[in-house]
Amino acid sequence: MKHKSQAVSEHAGDERPNPHASAAASAAAPVDARIQRTRAVIDHAFVQLLFKHAYRTITVRDIALKAGVGRATFYAHYESKDQLLRSQLTRIILPVLKACPEKPYLLDCTALFDHVLSAPQLFRNIMSGGEGSGARVVRVALQERVEVVAGFRDSIDRRLPLELVTRFVVSTLLAVTLHALQSKTPESPAEMQIRFARLAGSGIGELA
Template sequence: MALPRDRSTDLNDPRVRRTQAALRRTLIELVQDRDLSRISVADVAERAGVSRSTFYDHYRDVHELAEAACTAMIDDLIDAIPEPGTREETTDTLLTFFALLAEHAGLYRSVLGAQGSARVIDHVRRRATVAAYVGALRAATGGDGPSPADFTDGVPHDVPAAFTAGALIGVATDWLQHGCPCSPAEMAALTRPLLAALYHEDGRTRS
């Protein structure tokens, strides 16, 4: 198998970004029809219209491509982590969160499951912790406060934020592994009171 070249100097090349985006889109399409474990480099390359050597210029294998695809989507998905607030705000945000997971359930199921990617799981955990921490600060100040971009190196040790992140990952993973038996709306309705109770006890919710 060919080894990928050093890609650190390629990140600003629009051709590289286009090729990587095309490979990520292709994998997302393929995983709708079959398990990630049954998708080969040849499958992705053929569907994307590139050679196998081009694939290996960017990714070591399908697993690394899956990590890249999920990490990119998770950066958008984590923006939907609920900020403590009114019942309507929290439910709407949770609905978005679970709907985005359901849209690419096959891929998330593969990388968040028992045989999944530790890198992706850690990425979700860190981003979710930041989102929960920032949301609590904004709630406590009536909407003013820092943004997630202010915490690129993580947040101070914060038990409610870490608990929220872990709880959401656990609930979402269990839901995905069971084939999404409830709708995103039902998941939002079931999860909202649990998070509301957490932040009520923590004393950081706004009325």
């Protein structure tokens, strides 16, 4: 008599791979790879333009030309220039915000400050220009991320409106960043974090 595990093993060995499933998987892989390559080309072209031009002046046509793709290809991957910027923020910038719910200032932004200081002109071009600048996209993305990362509902007095606290923290973060970029005296990411912690922490303490 065969052992039960042996019988199961032999039964499993009788199964044959589905040729249609294998073919579908093989066909999907190159498509996914092409999508990733195209997006990478568009992303790279976008960043290159941001180093030289204000965000508000860059058009979808500019991005497509720089990337060597048609506008239809751009829109196949992104609905708008704003969505492209948001994808960059979500993928690269926002994940470096470290939650510190036990601290009054809630976030360690040192890595974010380091990223900004490594490419100051990039950040300036995104944020400058008033109407049509990338400031709104950045602010909304940060507010959504801050709410999730910091876990405000557990770490902040529930009597405080969550939206008010979120906006306050993000405004402080951006104010510290812009001050460092405009200052004639260079600041390190660690020094910027200390300034942010003092301002945000004391402010939230007063609100509470």
